[in-house]
Amino acid sequence: xxxxxxxxxxxxxxxxxxxxxxxxxxxxxxxxxxxxxxxxxxxxxxxxxxxxxxxxxxxxxxxxxxxxxxxxxxxxxxxxxxxxxxxxxxxxxxxxxxxxxxxxxxxxxxxxxxxxxxxxxxxxxxxxxxxxxxxxxxxxxxxxxxxxxxxxxxxxxxxxxxxxxxxxxxxxxxxxxxxxxxxxxxxxxxxxxxxxxxxxxxxxxxxxxxx
Amino acid sequence: xxxxxxxxxxxxxxxxxxxxxxxxxxxxxxxxxxxxxxxxxxxxxxxxxxxxxxxxxxxxxxxxxxxxxxxxxxxxxxxxxxxxxxxxxxxxxxxxxxxxxxxxxxxxxxxxxxxxxxxxxxxxxxxxxxxxxxxxxxxxxxxxxxxxxxxxxxxxxxxxxxxxx
Numbered sequence: 014x015x016x017x018x019x020x021x022x023x024x025x026x027x028x029x030x031x032x033x034x035x036x037x038x039x040x041x042x043x044x045x046x047x048x049x050x051x052x053x054x055x056x057x058x059x060x061x062x063x064x065x066x067x068x069x070x071x072x073x074x075x076x077x078x079x080x081x082x083x084x085x086x087x088x089x090x091x092x093x094x095x096x097x098x099x100x101x102x103x104x105x106x107x108x109x110x111x112x113x114x115x116x117x118x119x120x121x122x123x124x125x126x127x128x129x130x131x132x133x134x135x136x137x138x139x140x141x142x143x144x145x146x147x148x149x150x151x152x153x154x155x156x157x158x159x160x161x162x163x164x165x166x167x168x169x170x171x172x173x174x175x176x177x178x179x180x181x182x183x184x185x186x187x188x189x190x191x192x193x194x195x196x197x198x199x200x201x202x203x204x205x206x207x208x209x210x211x212x213x214x215x216x217x218x219x220x221x222x223x224x
Numbered sequence: 225x226x227x228x229x230x231x232x233x234x235x236x237x238x239x240x241x242x243x244x245x246x247x248x249x250x251x252x253x254x255x256x257x258x259x260x261x262x263x264x265x266x267x268x269x270x271x272x273x274x275x276x277x278x279x280x281x282x283x284x285x286x287x288x289x290x291x292x293x294x295x296x297x298x299x300x301x302x303x304x305x306x307x308x309x310x311x312x313x314x315x316x317x318x319x320x321x322x323x324x325x326x327x328x329x330x331x332x333x334x335x336x337x338x339x340x341x342x343x344x345x346x347x348x349x350x351x352x353x354x355x356x357x358x359x360x361x362x363x364x365x366x367x368x369x370x371x372x373x374x375x376x377x378x379x380x381x382x383x384x385x386x387x388x389x
Contacts, residue, residue: 117264122276125257127326128333129280130287136247137288146289149235153228165289167233171240172285176278179248182271194248195274199258199267206262 021046021055021082025075025095028207030102036061038078041099051089055082061221063103072214073099074222098211098220244281251277254340256333335372 025042038044039056046052058081063069075098079091146165150158158164177183181193192200214220251257257277261267287294297319306314342348352361378384 114266118266118269118272121257121260121264121266122272123325123329124260124333124336125273125276126280126283127329128337129251129277130284131326131330131334132251132337133247133281133284134288136243137285142289143291150232153232153235161290161292162232163229164232164236167236168240169282169285169289171237172244173240173278173282174237175241175244176248176281179244180274180278182274193270193274194252195257195270195277198252198255199261199270202255202258202262 019046019048019051019086019089021052021089021091023075023078023091023093023095025078025093025097025099027096027098027211028100028102028203030104031063032104034063034103035059036063036073036101038081041073041078041101042095046089051086055086055089058082058085061101069103070210071101072211072220073101074220075099076223077221080223098215100207100210247281248277251337254337254344256336256340259336259340335369338372339368 022045023042024044029040029042031040036059037056038058038060041060044052044056046055060073060078060081061071063071075093075096078099079093082089082091146168147158150162150164178188179194181188181191187193211220257270257273258267261270261273266273297315300315300318301311304311348361348364351357352364357364
């Protein structure tokens with residue numbers, strides 16, 4: 014088989030996080046090729062090196078990647094079936110295991126806890142839930158309610174059940190295999206952020222690209 | 225009588241079900257919690273955050289629906305949890321701490337929620353495009369934050385709530 018017929022298939026990812034300073038071609042996605050030797054060599058092509066003073070986030074265009082491959086193997090044709098631009102982030106390992114992270118979790122947890130408590134209270138206050146309940150009680154029972162009854166209890170149970178079904182888990186256990194709405198929203202948000210970062214880099218001419 | 229009770233139980237449970245669906249769809253679609261998790265790089269622990277959302281809602285539900293049972297201050301004072309002499313002074317401190325916790329964190333949440341909803345409707349991008357706004361977005365955001373703060377302070381100090389419906 015001559016090198017003329019070799020095609021490299023590349024499936025680039027949109028966002029990668031790296032702990033090492035050097036970015037190799039194997040890091041940016043999955044590759045396959047009929048020629049094992051060429052594949053092994055191409056995987057070790059160095060694309061970028063994060064220096065301390067440089068921004069720890071870079072966008073690499075797939076054209077640059079193809080150019081780098083063709084510098085060494087001019088006859089290999091590259092087929093990219095993944096993303097056109099790749100966002101690479103250099104992350105510090107130590108940063109992710111410190112008590113700072115625990116502190117952050119507690120901080121966000123407190124916001125989520127008190128925030129939602131406040132939100133539901135404000136909502137109940139807004140709709141005047143106790144008046145609504147006593148009205149419903151009077152309509153059904155024919156007399157005014159004295160204190161809290163079955164309506165309030167069943168409402169609270171319904172609320173709890175609704176949330177648990179909505180979020181799809183009790184404690185650490187999932188009810189069905191679907192991702193929870195927050196997990197789905199997390200992925201959507203991630204994709205949006207990546208897209209915005211890539212487009213900003215492109216517009217400001219900071220993308221690592223062919224010239 | 226018994227059938228009426230069952231009827232009311234069904235009513236109450238349905239109310240709760242639909243309310244939780246409605247309230248949480250708003251919370252989720254503005255994407256507040258994912259954003260916190262993304263900013264703080266704690267996406268791995270998103271379950272804890274969801275747990276907190278659930279627990280917080282249940283606390284708020286309890287405090288507003290069964291508000292007569294939520295009087296921990298009265299309970300603490302009448303049971304003299306810190307001894308006969310010290311309770312009033314000590315509970316003043318403890319209560320203030322609890323209140324400031326509640327205030328700060330629910331304030332952060334509501335502030336984020338308000339801007340997230342504004343942002344979901346693309347207010348800021350549309351406005352800045354219309355008026356050809358290129359620089360100083362940071363100043364505009366700061367102005368929004370300060371405006372919210374001033375408005376909130378005025379609302380409470382000038383008793384604006386008395387004039388509402």
